[in-house]
Amino acid sequence: MKWRAEIPGQIAIATSIVLFAASLKMPAFLFQSHEPVKGFTLLVFGWLGIMTGDFLPWLANPAYALALTLIFLSWYRSALVVSGIALILALLSLLTREWMFDEGGGTFIVGHGLGFYLWLTAILLLLLTGWAVRTYRTASLGAVSNSQSNK
DSSP, X not given: OHHHHHHHHHHHHHHHHHHHHHHHHSEEEEESSSOOEEHHHHHHHGGGGGGTTOOGGGGHHHHXXXXXXXXXXXXXXXXXXXXXXXXXXXXXXXXXXXXXXXXXXXXXXXXXXXXXXXXXXXXXXXXXXXXXXXHHHHHHHHHHHHHHHTO
C-alpha cells in the first residue's frame, strides 16, 4: 500500500516538470515595441545578465533542477531548502526592468506573459510538493515508531 501514498507526490512532481517545460514555449517577458521573449530564450541567455547584474533570477533554473534531483534521491529536507531558494531567486525576476536584445541598450519590460507565470508555478509546486512529502514521511515515521513502542 505504500506506493499508493506516493502517487499524489509523483503526480505533483510530474505536473511541475510539465509546467516548467510548457513555460519554455510561452512568452515570458512582454515589451511595448518588441516581440515577447519566450521562456526558452530566457533559459538559454538569462545567464548573460551577469553583464547587467540581472543574473540572480536565472539561477532559479539550476536550483529547480537540483531540487528535482534531490527529491528523486529522497533527500526531502534538502530539496525543500533548495526549492525555497529557487522560488526566492525566481521572484527576483519581478525586479528585472529591461531585457537587452543587442548592444544598443535594454528594452523595458512592460509585463509578464503566461510562460513567466507557468515557470513560477512549477517552482512553487515543487516547493509545496517537497514540503508535503517531507511532512507525510515524518508523520508516517512517527506513527510507525509509536506503534512499535506501544507493543
